[in-house]
Amino acid sequence: MELDVKTKQIVRELGEAMNRAIEKSSAVADAIRRLREAGYELQLTIKMEIGLRELEEIETQEQQTPEELNLDLTDEDLRTLRRMKIKLE
Numbered sequence: 001m002e003l004d005v006k007t008k009q010i011v012r013e014l015g016e017a018m019n020r021a022i023e024k025s026s027a028v029a030d031a032i033r034r035l036r037e038a039g040y041e042l043q044l045t046i047k048m049e050i051g052l053r054e055l056e057e058i059e060t061q062e063q064q065t066p067e068e069l070n071l072d073l074t075d076e077d078l079r080t081l082r083r084m085k086i087k088l089e
Contacts, residue, residue: 022046
């Protein structure tokens with residue numbers, strides 16, 4: 001999918017906002033502090049992928065019944081969903 005300039009700018013702003021949120025997180029700062037106390041220096045690389053789908057595609061999928069949907073989830077996907085307390089039924 002080719003994105004227009006405005007959409008690319010919005011996605012860029014989203015990425016920057018997420019970076020700022022992580023930087024300001026007291027939970028992140030606390031975990032970094034504890035790692036340093038344990039004798040480690042943190043080198044953190046976070047890979048963020050932003051996926052966009054056109055609304056028309058989403059509306060088509062929403063019209064399908066749950067039995068028609070096919071999710072290909074990896075073990076890592078399932079662990080992430082569990083950490084986020086999201087249950088699949």
